[in-house]
Amino acid sequence: MDAKILVSGVRKQFRSLPVVDGIDLAVAPGEFVAIVGPSGCGKSTLMKLLAGFEHPDSGSVAIDGQAVTRPTPNAIVISQHGSVFPWLTVQENLMFGLSGKDQAAKEASADHYADVVGLKGFEKAYPHELSGGMLKRVEIARALAVKPDILFMDEPFSALDALTALKMRNELLRILREERHTVILITHDVEEAIYLADRVVVLSPRPTTIQSVFAIAQPHPRKVSQPALQEIKDAILGQLGL
Numbered sequence: 447m448d449a450k451i452l453v454s455g456v457r458k459q460f461r462s463l464p465v466v467d468g469i470d471l472a473v474a475p476g477e478f479v480a481i482v483g484p485s486g487c488g489k490s491t492l493m494k495l496l497a498g499f500e501h502p503d504s505g506s507v508a509i510d511g512q513a514v515t516r517p518t519p520n521a522i523v524i525s526q527h528g529s530v531f532p533w534l535t536v537q538e539n540l541m542f543g544l545s546g547k548d549q550a551a552k553e554a555s556a557d558h559y560a561d562v563v564g565l566k567g568f569e570k571a572y573p574h575e576l577s578g579g580m581l582k583r584v585e586i587a588r589a590l591a592v593k594p595d596i597l598f599m600d601e602p603f604s605a606l607d608a609l610t611a612l613k614m615r616n617e618l619l620r621i622l623r624e625e626r627h628t629v630i631l632i633t634h635d636v637e638e639a640i641y642l643a644d645r646v647v648v649l650s651p652r653p654t655t656i657q658s659v660f661a662i663a664q665p666h667p668r669k670v671s672q673p674a675l676q677e678i679k680d681a682i683l684g685q686l687g688l
């Protein structure tokens with residue numbers, strides 16, 4: 447099968463600081479790949495290269511066989527910082543970025559995705575009336591509403607409390623069962639990576655390269671406490687020097 451995302455020999459440095467040192471990675475359509483690595487190794491830089499926000503010094507990134515030269519509309523980035531517009535209601539936030547002139551169709555789509563992420567009844571609420579977890583849901587709904595092929599998620603749940611983060615993981619899996627997306631997730635949380643992903647890529651310290659890759663074949667829902675997954679977790683932590 448042709449790769450959805452194909453990364454070939456990608457290198458990047460900022461002034462004299464080498465950050466990404468030759469990454470090769472092929473991601474299949476619909477695959478969920480988690481990326482873990484030591485703090486500051488270059489994870490976010492790699493994601494920006496994949497999403498077209500940064501350009502490699504050498505090597506290439508292709509999506510559907512097309513070289514990535516700038517951010518493409520069929521891929522959406524969800525970051526830890528959040529980007530919900532505080533002056534717009536939930537519904538207006540979800541309509542933002544939808545093309546077409548048909549206001550009623552946009553409203554219907556916004557309401558559908560509010561429902562998908564469990565925000566039914568909050569369509570007219572403003573962000574300041576929502577909890578942190580609900581805001582994250584707005585962000586995920588807004589990303590899904592534009593029906594992207596690829597979701598780039600950079601520590602999407604790291605600002606949430608532990609319980610909400612656990613809930614959001616399950617929400618994400620539920621949504622992915624209904625709407626197929628290719629997902630690249632950057633996380634510091636090895637358990638989160640094992641719980642969600644089909645493959646976990648472990649990056650080396652900066653300048654980063656791929657140190658190892660773990661395939662996770664267990665069906666969902668997974669229990670990270672099961673022996674096979676514990677073994678993978680220990681191996682990943684070992685790779686990270688822990």
Ligand SMILES: Nc1ncnc2c1ncn2[C@@H]1O[C@H](COP(=O)(O)OP(=O)(O)OP(=O)(O)O)[C@@H](O)[C@H]1O
Pocket residue numbers: 460463465483484485486487488489490491492652
């Ligand atoms: N635009 C930039 N200009 C200069 N240096 C940069 C730029 N972006 C990132 N860097 C540097 O690249 C290195 C890797 O940063 P990056 O954010 O990619 O790491 P990370 O693995 O995502 O970090 P963390 O684990 O802390 O989130 C850091 O030393 C950072 O200072």
